[in-house]
Amino acid sequence: MARREICWILLALLCCTALRVVCAGRQMPKLSDKKLCADSECSHVILMARALEDFYPQDCRFIPIRQGQVVYVYAMLKDSGNLFWAGSVQGSYYGEQEARLGHFPRSVVEETRTLMPATVEVETDKWDFYCS
Numbered sequence: 001m002a003r004r005e006i007c008w009i010l011l012a013l014l015c016c017t018a019l020r021v022v023c024a025g026r027q028m029p030k031l032s033d034k035k036l037c038a039d040s041e042c043s044h045v046i047l048m049a050r051a052l053e054d055f056y057p058q059d060c061r062f063i064p065i066r067q068g069q070v071v072y073v074y075a076m077l078k079d080s081g082n083l084f085w086a087g088s089v090q091g092s093y094y095g096e097q098e099a100r101l102g103h104f105p106r107s108v109v110e111e112t113r114t115l116m117p118a119t120v121e122v123e124t125d126k127w128d129f130y131c132s
Contacts, residue, residue, distance in 0.1 A: 027131075031124075032077035033123060034077075034123055035076060036118040036120065036122075038118055040120055042074050046075070046076070048072060049070070050069070050109060057102070061131060062102050062104055063100050063103070066089075071109050075118070076106075076118050084103045086101065086104075086128070087102075
């Protein structure tokens with residue numbers, strides 16, 4: 001086989017593998033059509049909170065939280081009566097888990113420090129509730 005043909009075959013295999021990874025995910029129902037953030041990209045932490053209790057996620061849209069963990073909140077879902085927030089938790093120093101982004105019930109945390117006001121209304125998109 002010519003070198004060029006081998007390159008095309010490898011490229012095709014790589015694309016097929018990438019497509020399989022993308023297709024392995026699934027779209028989950030939206031929890032809300034809008035969210036409140038500190039900026040239009042929802043990239044700044046709004047507040048820090050501490051978990052009051054353990055939270056075990058129902059599906060992959062949510063993150064597991066252990067009592068006492070610090071939670072960094074990036075968005076507050078608006079249409080759901082502000083019942084759910086979006087944020088991340090960091091595993092312990094020795095790392096049983098990496099930092100993950102996801103949703104959680106507002107009721108399982110208590111706000112400990114406000115960092116920025118959540119005044120920017122942003123529409124959610126399919127990636128907000130996509131499970132890989």
